Structure formats: C-alpha cells, structure tokens
Amino acid sequence: MRCPSRPSPFTRTLGARDRAVHPSLAAAQSLTPYFYYCRNMDMKPAEPDVTRYADMFAALGAEPRLRIVRLLLSAHPDGLVVNEIQAETGVGGSTLSHHLEKLKHDELVTAEREKAFMRYRANTEALEELLGFLYAECCTRNKAIEPKKIAALCK
Numbered sequence: 001m002r003c004p005s006r007p008s009p010f011t012r013t014l015g016a017r018d019r020a021v022h023p024s025l026a027a028a029q030s031l032t033p034y035f036y037y038c039r040n041m042d043m044k045p046a047e048p049d050v051t052r053y054a055d056m057f058a059a060l061g062a063e064p065r066l067r068i069v070r071l072l073l074s075a076h077p078d079g080l081v082v083n084e085i086q087a088e089t090g091v092g093g094s095t096l097s098h099h100l101e102k103l104k105h106d107e108l109v110t111a112e113r114e115k116a117f118m119r120y121r122a123n124t125e126a127l128e129e130l131l132g133f134l135y136a137e138c139c140t141r142n143k144a145i146e147p148k149k150i151a152a153l154c155k
Contacts, residue, residue: 072109084085
C-alpha cells in the first residue's frame with residue numbers, strides 16, 4: 001500500500017535552480033513526505049528509565065564530565081564550589097559551567113547556593129540507580145558477569 005505524498009511541513013519545495021545544482025536533493029525531498037506521513041519504520045517505544053540512563057551515560061561519556069563526577073565523589077558529602085572544581089580540573093570557566101549544567105540536568109550532580117558561591121555535590125542516589133541498572137542487566141538477568149567479581153571491585 002502506497003502512502004499518499006503530501007508536502008511535509010519540515011521541507012521547502014525545491015525550485016528549478018536547486019534541482020539543477022543538486023539533483024540528489026529532488027530525490028530526497030520526494031522521500032521525506034513518505035517517511036514523515038507513513039512512519040513505516042516501526043520501533044519499540046523506549047522505556048522511560050532506559051532513556052534516562054542513556055542520557056546519564058551520555059553525560060558521563062565526555063572526559064571532563066567524568067573527571068568532575070569523580071572529583072565530586074572524592075569530596076563527598078561536602079562537595080566543592082566551582083572555583084575548587086576549576087582549580088582541580090583545569091577546565092575553563094564557561095566550559096566548566098556548561099559541563100556542570102549538563103551533569104545537573106541529567107541529575108548526576110546537585111547544586112546549592114551558598115552566599116555568592118554554588119556548591120556542587122555528586123548525586124549518589126542517581127549514581128546508585130545507574131549502577132543498579134547495570135548490575136540488573138549484566139549480573140542478574142543473563143549472568144554476563146559474576147556478581148562476585150563486581151563485589152570484589154568494590155573492596
């Protein structure tokens with residue numbers, strides 16, 4: 001069954017000049033409405049927790065953010081203010097602000113105002129959930145890793 005082609009709200013109509021310069025654009029534009037309206041690529045909806053954990057892993061996937069989280073874990077439970085984090089990591093001010101905001105958005109760190117400073121702490125509850133998710137997948141469901149080996153790493 002063919003899906004009716006309707007103009008997509010996300011594409012503009014190519015003019016003759018555009019088609020002459022980029023002939024492949026005309027073919028791509030004709031496919032856009034088909035996939036937009038027919039949605040013939042069925043995917044299983046993601047579980048909300050899996051999406052959240054994927055975002056957490058993505059946040060930790062940047063080397064400076066991973067260093068920041070490790071630093072905040074070493075300073076747990078007191079946490080550190082921004083200038084202390086900057087001194088330890090050597091990350092510039094605006095870049096550090098960006099990384100801390102990303103970690104805060106993904107609930108890996110918490111921030112609390114102390115007079116003129118922001119104190120950041122590792123969110124151990126969220127990290128515990130993330131580790132629990134990995135543990136459940138690798139050690140209980142399919143036994144990819146023996147739980148004893150994980151426990152041995154924590155000593």
